Amino acid sequence: MKKIAVVTDSNSGITQEEAQKMGIHVLPMPFTIDGNEYFEGINLTQEEFYEKLKGDADIATSQPSPHAILKLWDELLKEYDEIVQIPMSSGLSGSCQTAAALAADYEDRVFVVNNHRISVTQRRSVDTALAMVKDGKSGQEIKDFLEETGKNSSIYITVATLKYLKKGGRLTPAVAAIGTMLRLKPVLTIQGEKLDSCAKARTMHQAKQLMIDHIREDIETRFGGVAAHKVHMDIAHTNNEVEALKFRDEVEAAFPGYQVGFVDPLSLSVSCHIGDGALALAITEITE
The missing domain is CATH 3.40.50.10440 (Dihydroxyacetone kinase; domain 1)
Structure with missing residues (x-):
């Protein structure tokens, strides 16, 4: 072998x-932050990254x-x-x-x-x-x-602020201003190739419910009503572990018999585009 x-x-x-x-x-x-190179998990911790992000450092992702x-x-x-x-x-x-x-x-x-x-x-x-x-x-x-x-999975993400979507050019300044004024919280999705917008909410509670609804739709339609033992559910977050753990309980209550596996920090390559305070709910079909 x-x-x-x-x-x-x-x-x-x-x-x-x-x-x-x-x-x-x-x-x-690797990341370039204010002209200096850093490597995730080597000389750049999650805490250090978010401190620099909040300080409006010039951050660029690399490979x-x-x-x-x-x-x-x-x-x-x-x-x-x-x-x-x-x-x-x-x-x-x-x-x-x-x-x-x-x-x-x-x-x-x-x-x-x-x-x-x-x-x-x-x-x-x-x-x-x-x-x-x-x-x-x-x-x-x-x-x-x-x-x-590979495409038998979905991630749904809600952000706490529109600042970084605007900064990265994913929202125009006008749309970001209106969204901030109305306190809109977009729900984004990653299914395969792209980070796309899929819904809008007025509160974090509503945004979390929308993510749960999308996961339920995936279970019932994309994955054909699969049983709990045929999917993984996981949660990710950006510098928001306390709320992520609370969200885990809400998700498990919404899906009796299903369990959330990982509650992980979202990758910094995504975090730099959405900022801290975000929550994400993922589903992955188990295939044999």
Whole structure:
């Protein structure tokens, strides 16, 4: 049986400490903040990031450098036969395309998965990959399965402020001003390739209910009324753990028999576009 290494990036929400316990490898996502380079989970903590964000620092997201990727691969291939790499969705970053291009020189040894996921759903893909490695599947089989099932997930996000959507150009100044005046809270969705708007709420309570309604619709329509043991539900947040834990209780009350798994910080690559105080609810279909 081949020895296979599983690699992902810090957009999965998996910390360096967790990666060691899981037996995987996490590439830290780089950020440029006021002209200085930082790496998520290495020399940039969640707390430090939000302090800089609130201070209106100039923050730009980036992707792991080819040098960093190749260095990791070459080191791993001294011990492993194959590598399965699970980057964030290709529609949200160029890191997947970069890794796929580099993998062309590692034919039949490095398999880069275009999994269409991020945050807790990306984390679920890592879990699936690890289970498939344990079952003796090859790197190609793991890649094919994760790409085939990658879009069987959704994330719904509500933001606490429109400031960062406006700053990133996702809202015009006029729309942001009206939204702020009316205290609107957009509900955004990530299904595969994009971060899109799907609803608007007037209160956080209403926004949370809308996310629950969308998850219920996914269960009943997209996933054919699947039972609790056939889906994962997870929550993510931006510097908002207390409310995220309360939201977990609300979600479990809304879906008797279903349980919320992870309650994780949302990846900083998404956080910089939506700000702190956000809540997210995700669902991932379990496929075999």
